Amino acid sequence: MAVAALLVLVALPLAPTLVGSYVVTLLTLIFFYGYLGQAWNIVGGYAGQLSAGHAAFLGIGAYACAVLAVEKGLTPWIGMFVGGALAAVLGTLIGFLGFRFGLRGFYFVLLTVAFAEICRIVASNVDAIGGAVGYYITFTGDPRQFQFQDARAYYYIALVLMLGATGLVAWLERRRFGVYLSAIREDEGACEALGVDTFRYKMLAMMLSSFLTGIGGAFYAFYVFSLQPASVFGIPLSVEIIIRAVVGGAGTVAGPIVGSFILSPLAELARHYFAQSGWHGAHLIVYGALLIAVVLFLPEGAYPRLARLLRR
Amino acid sequence: MTAPTLLETRGLVKHFGGVQAVAGLDLTMAEGEVLGLIGPNGAGKTTVFNLLSGFLSPNSGSIHFRGRSVRGLKPHAICRLGLARTFQIVRPFARLSVLDNVMVGALARHPEAPRARERARAVIEGLGLGPKASQPAGGLTLPERKRLELARALATEPTLLLLDEVMAGLNATEIATLVALIGEIHRGGVSILLIEHNMRAVMALSHRIVVLNFGETVTEGPPAVVANDPRVVEAYLGEDYAAASPPR
Numbered sequence: 001m002a003v004a005a006l007l008v009l010v011a012l013p014l015a016p017t018l019v020g021s022y023v024v025t026l027l028t029l030i031f032f033y034g035y036l037g038q039a040w041n042i043v044g045g046y047a048g049q050l051s052a053g054h055a056a057f058l059g060i061g062a063y064a065c066a067v068l069a070v071e072k073g074l075t076p077w078i079g080m081f082v083g084g085a086l087a088a089v090l091g092t093l094i095g096f097l098g099f100r101f102g103l104r105g106f107y108f109v110l111l112t113v114a115f116a117e118i119c120r121i122v123a124s125n126v127d128a129i130g131g132a133v134g135y136y137i138t139f140t141g142d143p144r145q146f147q148f149q150d151a152r153a154y155y156y157i158a159l160v161l162m163l164g165a166t167g168l169v170a171w172l173e174r175r176r177f178g179v180y181l182s183a184i185r186e187d188e189g190a191c192e193a194l195g196v197d198t199f200r201y202k203m204l205a206m207m208l209s210s211f212l213t214g215i216g217g218a219f220y221a222f223y224v225f226s227l228q229p230a231s232v233f234g235i236p237l238s239v240e241i242i243i244r245a246v247v248g249g250a251g252t253v254a255g256p257i258v259g260s261f262i263l264s265p266l267a268e269l270a271r272h273y274f275a276q277s278g279w280h281g282a283h284l285i286v287y288g289a290l291l292i293a294v295v296l297f298l299p300e301g302a303y304p305r306l307a308r309l310l311r312r
Numbered sequence: 313m314t315a316p317t318l319l320e321t322r323g324l325v326k327h328f329g330g331v332q333a334v335a336g337l338d339l340t341m342a343e344g345e346v347l348g349l350i351g352p353n354g355a356g357k358t359t360v361f362n363l364l365s366g367f368l369s370p371n372s373g374s375i376h377f378r379g380r381s382v383r384g385l386k387p388h389a390i391c392r393l394g395l396a397r398t399f400q401i402v403r404p405f406a407r408l409s410v411l412d413n414v415m416v417g418a419l420a421r422h423p424e425a426p427r428a429r430e431r432a433r434a435v436i437e438g439l440g441l442g443p444k445a446s447q448p449a450g451g452l453t454l455p456e457r458k459r460l461e462l463a464r465a466l467a468t469e470p471t472l473l474l475l476d477e478v479m480a481g482l483n484a485t486e487i488a489t490l491v492a493l494i495g496e497i498h499r500g501g502v503s504i505l506l507i508e509h510n511m512r513a514v515m516a517l518s519h520r521i522v523v524l525n526f527g528e529t530v531t532e533g534p535p536a537v538v539a540n541d542p543r544v545v546e547a548y549l550g551e552d553y554a555a556a557s558p559p560r
Contacts, residue, residue: 176419176428180416180419182407182408182412183416186405186407187404187405189399190403190404190405190464192366192367192386192387193388193391193465194396194420194464194468195388195391195419196416196419198388
C-alpha cells in the first residue's frame with residue numbers, strides 16, 4: 001500500500017515530461033476534481049453534513065478572484081485567498097442557518113442547493129459581472145496573473161492543491177478535530193453527551209470546506225478563462241464534486257482522490273463521445289447509473305474495498 | 313456529618329403538550345452517593361435524565377450541579393462540568409472503532425489526541441473491552457455495546473455518572489459482572505445516579521432509592537425500606553393489587 005502510494009507520488013511530478021498534452025489535461029482535471037472532492041469531504045464525508053451546493057463556493061471564489069484581477073488589478077495569487085474567504089463567509093452563513101436551526105438530512109441538502117441557486121440567479125442578472133453571458137478573462141500568459149503558456153504549470157498547481165488538501169485532511173483526521181467530525185457523522189446526540197460542541201465543529205468544518213472550495217474556484221477561473229453562472233454555480237457542478245468523494249469513499253482520506261481517478265477520465269470520455277453524437281449532458285446519465293451501482297454494491301465507496309484488497 | 317451536596321433540583325417541571333412527565337421534582341444527591349431512581353414505565357425517569365444532562369430544558373424549576381445552575385446549558389457544556397450520561401438505547405458510533413468511540417469521550421479532558429487515545433485505552437482495558445479495541449463498534453454484541461456506552465461516559469472523567477438502564481437485556485451473569493464493575497467505578501470516586509428495572513442490581517448498588525411515579529417522588533429511603541413500602545407496590549402494580557396484598 002505505502003509502496004504503491006510512494007510510487008504514485010514519485011511518478012506524478014514526472015508524468016508531464018513523459019506523456020502527451022491530452023493526458024496532462026486529463027490528469028490536471030483529475031487532480032482538480034480530486035481537490036474539490038477532498039474539500040467537500042471535510043464537511044460532507046467526515047462530518048456527514050450533505051452539502052449539495054458546493055458549486056456556490058467555487059463560483060464565488062472564481063468570480064471574486066477574476067473580477068478583482070480584471071477590474072482592480074489584484075493578482076490572483078492574492079485574489080484566490082480573497083475568493084476563498086468570501087466563500088467561507090457564505091459557508092458560515094449557510095452553516096449557521098442549517099446547524100443553528102437543526103436542519104438535517106434532506107433539509108440541509110435543500111438549504112445548500114437553494115443558496116447555490118440564489119448565487120446562480122444573482123450572477124446571471126448582475127450585468128457588472130457579465131450577467132447570463134458570463135465573465136471573460138483575457139489571456140495574457142503572465143504568470144504573475146496566474147496565466148501560463150505551458151499547460152504543465154496548471155498540472156503542477158492542481159497537483160499541489162490536491163496533495164495539499166489531502167495532507168491537511170490526513171493530518172486533521174488524526175487529531176481531535178477529525179475524530180469529532182467522524183463522531184458527529186455517526187451520532188450527534190451521543191457526541192453532545194460526550195462533551196462535543198457539535199455546532200462549533202460543524203461550523204468549523206463548513207468554513208474550512210467552503211474556503212478550500214473557493215480557492216479551487218480561483219484555479220477554475222484562470223484555467224478556463226470564462227465563467228458562466230450556469231456552469232460555476234449550477235447543480236451539475238455540485239454533483240460532480242460530491243460524486244467523486246462518494247464513489248471513492250466519503251469520510252476517508254484517499255476516497256476523493258480514488259473517486260476522481262475513476263470518474264474524471266470517464267466523464268471526459270463520455271462528455272467527448274456524447275457531445276460528438278449530439279447527446280449533450282448524457283454523461284450525467286452515466287454518473288447516475290454509476291452512483292446507483294456504488295450505493296448498491298459499494299456503499300462505503302471504492303477506496304475501503306480497494307484498501308482491503310491491497311492489504312491481502 | 314453529611315457530605316456536601318452534588319446535585320440538587322427544586323420544583324423541576326417538564327410537560328409534553330398535556331402530559332406532565334416531571335411534576336415538580338425535588339431531588340438531592342450528596343457527593344459520593346449512589347442513588348437509584350426507580351418507578352414504573354412512563355414514570356418520567358428518562359425525562360429526568362434528559363433534563364439533568366441538558367437534552368431537554370425544563371418548563372420550570374432549578375438544577376444545580378456542584379453549586380452552579382446548569383439549567384439552559386447545552387449537553388456538551390454540562391458534560392464538561394463533570395456530569396456524564398449513558399443512553400437507555402445504546403448509541404455507539406457504529407463505523408468508528410471501539411477505541412475511537414471511547415476517545416471521543418476522553419478528548420473532552422485531553423485535547424491532544426495521543427494522550428486521549430492513551431486514556432481511552434486504559435478505560436477500555438478496565439472494562440474488559442481490550443480485545444475489541446480496533447473493531448468497529450457496530451459489530452459488538454449487546455452486552456459489549458452496554459459496556460462501550462459506559463466506557464465512553466467514563467472516559468469524560470465525570471464526577472457524576474447517570475446510568476440509564478445499563479442492565480436491560482443482559483443475562484444474570486452479565487448483570488453480576490456489570491454490578492461489580494459499577495461498584496468499582498464508584499469506589500474510584502464517581503457518584504452514580506442510576507435508573508434501573510433490575511431490582512437485584514439496584515438494591516445491591518444504591519445507598520438510597522427514589523421512587524418516581526407520574527413525575528413525582530412517591531417515596532425515598534434506603535433500599536430495604538423502599539422495597540417493603542406499600543406505596544411502591546402500588547406504583548408498580550396498581551392500587552387494587554396493593555389493597556389485596558396480605559398485611560404484613
